[in-house]
Amino acid sequence: MSNSGYVPNLPNKPLWLLAELTYACPLQCAYCSNPLEFAKYKNELSTDDWKRVLREARKMGAAQLGFSGGEPLVRQDLEELIAEARQLGFYTNLITSGLGMDEKRIKAFKDAGLDHIQVSFQAASEELNNLIAGTDAFRHKLEMARLVKKYGYEMVLCFVLHRQSIDQIRDVLELCVRLDADYVELATTQYYGWAYHNREHLLPTREQLQRAEPVAHEFQERLKGKMRIFYVVPDYYEVRPKACMNGWGAVFLTIAPDGTALPCHAARQLPGMELPNVRQHSVEWIWNQSPDFNRFRGFEWMKEPCRSCPEKEKDFGGCRCQAYMLTGDAANADPVCDKSPHHHVITDAIDRAARIAAGKESAAKPILFRNPRNSRALLDVGTTKPEASLPA
């Protein structure tokens, strides 16, 4: 979650509740951060389960609520959940692709008290080309972006950038200008879930970033006071890690579609997690008492170089999931940090991306689009063939 206005030393409350309502999604983004094995989590929480979770989290001090997924519009009870959340005093955010939205639904969301909508664009070359060319397939999406504004919301657009789209950053920003967007987030893919699986296809090269960044700054300067542009540099190109989730179990609480409570939406993959579920436990017990949420709280769990690092209170050692994925131990320093003895795994990935982009090497695996068929195939290798093809 970007651009949070929370200060890290507020009392320890789950201020941010991310409600992943469903893993169902009409899109198949290769950079999705949902777990690869999402197809096995079928037992979605009911409307009443969600209402109880909302009440319990609100009582504990949660103030921000993100409805996410998958595509949250797939849930037909979304309007009802928004109304409940708003009545409880949440600031309600809808994070959507806009697919499945129409004017009737936007109006219903407004009537239910929805505070904020963020529309994300895939920014794959094909989609961008279609957007820029104004073809039928994407007229709907542009219409949704405009309707958001018509109903009194800021137009907040999110574009995910990766190797195959980042060179079109100027087209993306020109499109935003044409749409009269209020806020644009240019977020470079972070490598979790499907994005991690597809990293060799998605990680941009250093040269691409060096070309893109001045364009972002040019538009920021040009549109000062009219359109806010938030450009996120990918953490692989940093030498200090991000303060992931503002610290483990510090402000963020994710509830997955099946009711599993997680300190971040990628944490399910970590070995040794007990994965408490809101069907069995209260939100209060999960937040305050559960072993999972206490596992990386504070600084006691840290190893060197984090333990004695003067910056540990600033970045909390970075991301536990990234430490696990890239070093094999979730308690290690996030290898993005150049103090980490594993930092070479990051620079190796960057070097490899450059060789693949230059055509000197090829990716080990074909790009895998996020869909239930591919998810099932990964769960049950051999019975179904992953449906993999390179984008046009």
Add this chain to the structure above:
Amino acid sequence: MAEAKEIKPSGKVYGADSVPQVVPGKRLQWEEAQNCWVILYPEGMIKLNSSSAEIMKRIDGTRSVAEIISDLKRAYPGVELDNDVYAFVEIAHEQQWIRPKPAQ
């Protein structure tokens, strides 16, 4: 996010007759768990100190700055607060919590 008092305003947008309103998308509410008034906005929250909250609560898109000041003076007799209110609305404006309602 720093509390409002620590920030100094740099411009002057509001006069006695200006009618400030809360910017759409921002919401003032009492937050029991924080034991204070807060401004909520996308993905964030600003905690208000009690004097900022007393002013914000009176910003409703109908009252002018002068009316807000006289209302506050009725609630807090004998307190000299004109300058504080003028300074606060400028800060709140720069923070994009409020904006002046266009003249009818």
